[in-house]
Amino acid sequence: MPTLRARRSRRLTPLALAPAAALLVALVGCSDTPEIPDADPAPSASPLFASEEEALEAATAVYEEYVGVSNQVLADGGSDPERVARFLSPDIFESEAAGFAAVATEGTSFEGGTQITGFRLQQVADGPDGGADVQLYVCVTNEGTVRLGRDGMPTAEQPPTFLGTFEVIVSFRPEVEPIIDRKDLWAEGNQCDVG
DSSP: OOOHHHHHHOOOOHHHHHHHHHHHHHHHTOOSSOOOOOOOOOOOOOOSSSSHHHHHHHHHHHHHHHHHHHHHHHHTTTOOGGGGGGGBOHHHHHHHHHHHHHHHHHTOEEESOOEEEEEEEEEEEEOTTSOEEEEEEEEEEOTTOEEEOTTSSBOSSOOOOOEEEEEEEEEEOTTSOOEEEEEEEEEESOOTTOO
């Protein structure tokens, strides 16, 4: 009986290597048969925006309109929050609606509202469907916003002044209105002028 050492030192015969070689050829895809060329790929859609500047302009217009409507909902005491739904993904709208409901429950309203202090483009991702996702920083403040009570007078407690930067994705798709698909607090302070 051969020892373990003897087994290790045995040479593999060409017959033993044949199955391994066949497997390797199959995995690598080498063969003598000429490869059939793939059909021409479907032409990709042309980019939605001609430039990054155009993409940033379109995304900022959507966000500015959203902020204007959101400020109006707050000025109206949180009533009819569905007005902002057309700008937001369902998840973001659900979160925003909860905030508006809290304002309505308190019986307060706001004068002033969110003000945009700047925008900075991060990237534009063109989609195969002819759409695009525009990712940007949006810098905002609530400076000068006043909380009003049921009597229309300023309340004793006012919101603290906030200056922050949100990371936002505005999604543009063919034949549908653009929506804000992401809106996350990125950092406190103005990051739009950095870089």
